[in-house]
Amino acid sequence: MIFTKLKLVNFKSHENTIIDFEKGISVIVGENGAGKSTILEAISFALFKQHTAKKIDDLVRNNADSMTVELEFSSNNREYKIVRNKKSMLKSSIYKKTSNDGGFVHICTGDKEVANEIRQILDIDSDLFLNAIYIRQGEIAELVDKTSAEKKELIAKLLGIDSLEKAWKNLLPFISGYENQLAELKGKLFNSDELKEEYSKKKAELESLKDRGHELEEQIEDVTASLKDISESKRNMEREKEIYDTQVNNLENEQKTLAKLENDKHVVQENLDKISEAEEKITRLDKYVSKLEVYLDFEKSVTSIQRLKKDEEEINNKLDSISNQKAIVNDKKEEYNKFLASDEEINKLNNQKLNLEKQLATAAKMEKDKKELLLHIENERNDIEDFFSRTKDKLADFGLSQDTLAEVEHFNQIEEVTNDYIVEVAESIEKLSGDILSKKESLVEFKQNIKAAQKPLEELNEVDNKCPVCQSDISSDQKKDLIESYESTISENEKLISETEEDVRLFNQNKESFEDKQTKLQDLSKNIVEYKQKFVHLEDDVVKLNEIDENLESKEYISNKLGELILVIARERDAKESYKESYDAYVQAKGALDVLGSETESQYKLNQIKNEIDNHVTNIKLAINQDPHLSGDISPGELQDRIADLKQKNEEFNQLKGFV
Known part of the structure; x- marks a missing residue:
């Protein structure tokens, strides 16, 4: 990488x-x-x-x-x-x-x-990266102090040796499996001659079975040919049997048909005699049957004229009603229009009234909002001023100079000095971190010096008059001087270690103090931003308060305008009420005209009815001309009796015709 x-x-x-x-x-x-x-x-x-x-x-x-x-x-x-x-x-x-x-x-x-x-x-993972590639400050000494086993483990991890060992362990089961398969294959190859002999026997048996199969196939072909000849003979015999059965059935059917024809001959003769008798009766009834249609047409025309006369009377009444309602509509139309105009004007005035009432309600709400806004502005101003004062006190407690704080008068300034102070504290923390690191490196050096002096000192105590470095002979005084020199070196380094550790403790203590101060200053900076925003909102609320005062100045004018509008609406409602009766009459007449329908359509239906009455009168005259027993003075009862008698004769006539 x-x-x-x-x-x-x-x-x-x-x-x-x-x-x-x-x-x-x-x-x-x-x-x-x-x-x-x-x-x-x-x-x-x-x-x-x-x-x-x-x-x-x-x-x-x-x-x-x-x-x-x-x-x-x-x-x-x-x-x-x-x-x-x-x-x-x-x-x-x-x-x-x-x-x-x-x-x-x-x-x-x-x-x-x-x-x-x-x-x-x-x-690689993060731990390996941190150990092998990126070594943090102060961790070099920790690496030096590791034991041989720990160093070996780390170096193995860096070089990938531990991965190779793990891979070798994982390969062992596979190697063992392949060795077992190899031994099994060797055992099978050991018996290869016996397997070849057995293969030859099996091959000979297979050739014998193939020959036997060919013989069986020839026998199957012979049997198949014989079976085909037998099937052909069976089909010919079945066809001859079917022909014989068909001839027998035909003979039986001819005998049954002959017997049925003899019986039908007698039945037909009897029917001929009955038909002759029925034809004589049909001839007698024919003159009556022809009159039934004339009587039915006569009855239908009389009934239709009675129904049409009622319809004619209803339509005439309807035309009279339409004429009356039209007269009412024409008479009341002007006052109807005045009623609608008055109603429209009242709606218009009511909308204006509703608008003014909303404006008054808005003004009332504005007065309430103004009180709440004044209270909110006062509370926010007190809170902001209190926070501003407390923040300056906190900054003074944190060590910021009074001269700097004396020049702070608004939020932008206090925010700026706070952020500058945070940067100053952060720089102090970083400087202390560097000092601590430097001291820790010195500690490692002092400890190494002690180790370097302890080993020859131990060797001097174990040998007599021998230099632990060059192994040359030395006197007792020289040995004593060397011991004192090594002990002095150890003592001086132990003292330096104690002093350096105390320095580190003090540096850490100061660093923790600065870090605590930094955390509090960062929290204070966030609060300053929050209150700075509250100050902006407070200025917006003051602008909103001025707008409310401007809007409230028009409240009295709106109230006077509303009073005048209420009087105008009352006068307009009185005028509308005077047209109410005419309006109702007009609406009622229009509704009646909608129900009655078109006058032209009614007139057209009346003309149709008159034409139908004329047609039925013509049909009655034709019926009277066809039968002298019919007249315009015939009673309904007598007409019904004659029709019933004719219907009975017509039914008998039709039955006889159906029989024939």
Whole structure:
């Protein structure tokens, strides 16, 4: 894996930093607190989302609302880019370059998806990366202090030896299985001669079975030919039997037909005698049957004339009603129109009245809103002034100078000095972190010095007059001087360790104090932003209060206008009431005309009825001319009796015709 480019936007102390890594070794140099470690932390954050802050929000630069880290690198001759962007939430994406000249193509998005993709690309996890590639400040001493077994384990992990051992263990079951199969195959090959002999026997048996099969196929062909001849003879015999059965059935049917014809001859003769008798009766009834239709037409015309006379009378009454209703409509039309105009004017005035009443109701609500708004403005102003005063006191307690606070008069100034103070505290924290790291490195050096002196000191105590370094002979005084020198070195380094540890404790104590102050200042900065917004809202409320005062000035004019409008509506309602009777009469007459229908249509129906009456009178005259017994004076009872008698004769006539 080779890093090619790193871009940081609002990441801790880096506001907008772009680093292009050239080929070869890159060295990052800078003062304590300049952001060297932050670059390595950004790489760790981009790859594995690993960081040293308490939470991701702490990685965002002060006074910034978003943060972005982009890392470009190559692995296995392929180029990739990781982007982690923090706004309201952290969004992670990874891209791959398809060609040298092409751009990056999106692969996936999401913490889990990106982590899985990185693990497949690099074939390492975050722990291995932190141990092998990225060693944090202060961890070199920890690596030096590890035991031989721990160092061996770490080096094996770095070189992939542990993976090879694991792969070898996993291969052992497969190797064992293949060895078993090899032994089994060798055993089978050992008996190969017996298998060949058995194969020859089986092959001979197969040839014998094939010969027997050919013989059986020839026998089957002979049997099939004999069966075909027998089937043909059977079909011929069945055809002859069918012909014989058909002739027998035909003879029996001819005998039955002859007997039936003899019986039908007698029946037909009897029917001929009855038909002759019926024809004589038909001749006698024919003169009566022809008169039935004349009598029925006569009765139908008389009944129709009676019904049409009633319809004629109803239509004449309807025409009279239509004429009367039309006269009412014409007479009341003018006052009807005045009623509608008055009603329309009242509706118009009522709409104006409703609009004025809404305006009055709005004004009343405005007065209520004004009281509530005044109270709200007063409370907000007191709260803001109290917060402003308390904030300046807190800043003074946190160590901000009184001269600086004396010049602060509004929210923009207090926000600016607070953010500047946060940056100052952050720089102090970063400086203390560098001092602590430096002290810890000194501690490691002091401990190494002690170890370097303890070993020859122990050897001096175990040997007589021998130098532990060059193994040359030394005198007792020289040995004593060496012992005192080593003991002095140990004592001095132990003292330095004690002093340095105390310094580290004090530095940590100061750092914790500054970090606590930083947290409180950040919370205070957020509150300042919140109250700054409240101050803006307070100014908006003052503008809204002025608008309410302007709108309330028109309330008295609206009230007077409403009173005048109520009087006008009352007068218009009295005028409308005077036209009410004529309006009702007009509406009733129009409704009646709608029910009665068209006058022209009624007149047309009356003419049709008169024509039908004339036609029926003509039919009656024709009937009287055809039968002298009919006259215009015949009673209904006598007419019904004659028709009933004729119907009876007609029924008998039709029955006889049907029989014949």
